Amino acid sequence: MKKRYLVTAALPYANGPLHIGHLAGAYLPADIYVRYLRLKGKDVVFVCGSDEHGAAITVKARKEGTTPREIVDKYHTILKDTFEKIGIAFDIYHRTSEPIHHATSQDFFRKLYEKGEFIEETTDQYYDETVGQFLADRYIVGTCPVCANPDAYGDQCEKCGSTLSPTDLIHPKSMLSGSVPVKRPTKHWFLRLDQHEKWLREWINTGKAGGKTRHDPANWKNHVLGQCNSWLDQGLQPRAMTRDLEWGVDVPPEIPGSEGKKLYVWLDAPIGYISATKQWALDHGKNWELYWKSEDTSLVHFIGKDNIVFHCLIFPAILKAHGDFILPVNVPANQFLNLEGRKLSTSKNWAVWVHEYCAEFEGQEDVLRYNMIKKMPEQSDSEFTWKGFQETNNNELVNNLANFVNRVLVLSHKFYGGIVPSVNTELVFKSGWEPDKTGQYNEELAILHHKLEEMGTEIEHFNFREALRVVMEISSAGNALLQFNEPWKTVNTNAETVQVVMNLALQYVAVLSVAIRPFLPFSADRLRNMLNLSPVRDNGDLLDLLNELVEGNPVVQPNHALGVSQHLFSRIPDEVIQRQIDKLAATDSANQNADSNEQPSIQYTPVKETIQYDDFAKIDIRTGTILSAEKVEKSKKLLKLEVDLGFETRTILSGIAEHYPPEEVVGKQVIVLANLAPRMMMGTESQGMILLAENSEGKLSFVSPTEGWQNGMGVN
């Protein structure tokens, strides 16, 4: 194990609140890991913060008639507050709008620039001529080519979730002015990822970089390695590190051509981890560089699977390009959590919002945490259901854990007036670990020690579900210990043995009060209080506990006066669950209403700029007949058509494969744009364009003369 740890959790984007998918994906595993390390007395810093830049925030601000600043302030506050309420124990929750972050990322950019890590490249981007501005992907709306949603953004369709690029949109429109954007060249700085491919490949697959072993790939998750290699095998391309944006970190002004350019999220967000660490160090009189530049530090990024290549390839490349920084030792990305059989969706409001949960289930934060851990999508996507939430709470937290604690405390008060009995360690009794096993006091403490170590090993390997299961085993064994020995029956006939059993049961409870701390921090505190023990300190308390147990020493001493038992967890009745299920159903029907309301209001695209007859006269449109059609290999949308124009036969590629099977279009008479410059697509030259009518849902229909017509005739 390394000397110190720096743990990061993905920066949540400050344009919406936190839902359970975020929690189960990144924040909870990170929190458990960090709390565990602290319990083991490790030097660990846990950083996170709001990601507050980018076009989506400006778009949202524009929509709501407010400023980006107000948007990020609002959500930063909600996010920070939610994390606190649900017990995610960051050392610092920072934000990327802070000056220290702007300075840090500019320094980073400057360094890479000076080292010649960038190439400048000019590309065509959509530009809005009426407002004189380049358009970010999110500033362009149009019809989604997949689901025909007329309000899809240039980077993503929020209705069907497809990832898009602005050129995918069927009728692109600028969100700023409503005008049709034009393509215009713009210069940006690209990181030479291609030059980093070789060492990244070695580092990912062998753990070696710069001749030193940095990590063991066997400890990385399959899907993480798989996705990285998928990218590496396809060849890394230079990646733009800047954008034409209005809301973000400026490219350092002394760099020529920097006006109007902002750092792209690839740089901005991960450097947020660094600036957060800097701010934390300032606040606590520490040296941030120890955590980012010392080989003794273990850097771990907790993220969701959508962020894998970014944290495993791009950010490491950036760190390496800079030269002074360490690389992550693991990136334990989780998969996705579904809700009641469907993907979580912020825009469809298909989610359980953590801040709402905290308000509606006050004091039951740990119940959500417990469920999230049980359903953590560690290896594959998983599913949260309210019914399952209720069942795990009632069956495991109430019936098993809380009940065990309660019966031990109640019996202790009943038998000994709440004073921990002393023990004769020579006596034997029935062990709770398996039926018919004989127990002995010190042996049982050793088993507890072993279980805690097992829990720790699982956490260190990012197997949080398994770790939690091990903890619950202690509670089950405790219940069995009572069951087998039946102290309520034998307290008078075999008082001495009952004292040993009850004392041991209290040791179980005390061990649990520490063991559950990383998972259920609020309950751990309550339990300590019930035991009348000081709260667990996040500073080596587990280490101390392990040391005592291995020596055969009890962790609650004889004669210690216990506190009063309260219920650690309460049963959740059907009505409460039903209310949540109804709430989701209401969301569902609201969505459906919204859908059906949209149907009648067809959005007509605005008529294009007026042209002169001469412009039209340049266009040569002819009648033609499709002779043959076949699917273009490796393409989803393209059909390769042979079209008879009378005077000649043309090969034309047309993006209609999703609308028409090839056999259905053969023989159809069509209208062809005949003097369009030929263009190579998928290795074939397309010599024209078939004209099709398109409706508001993106469906296509051939246009042809109403009567049979000769081929090659003009259309005017």
Place this chain on the structure above:
RNA sequence: GGCGCGAUAGCUCAGCCGGUUAGAGCGUAUGAUUCAUAAUCAUAAGGUCGGGAGUUCAAGUCUCCCUCGCGCUACCA
């Protein structure tokens, strides 16, 4: 279309470099028990390991093909 990951008991998931009758938790059934929030404990039933072919003395575990889910990514005049 390409690539990656996944598909194992009713449910949620473990199964490392192939090796005895495939595991856990929850649920279910039966029995025991009553200190405890009708909680607990024991025992049992339940799987042709997504489908098909192959390699091997031996395959959930390796290879190939197919189906489904999820993610990344390409083409879209």
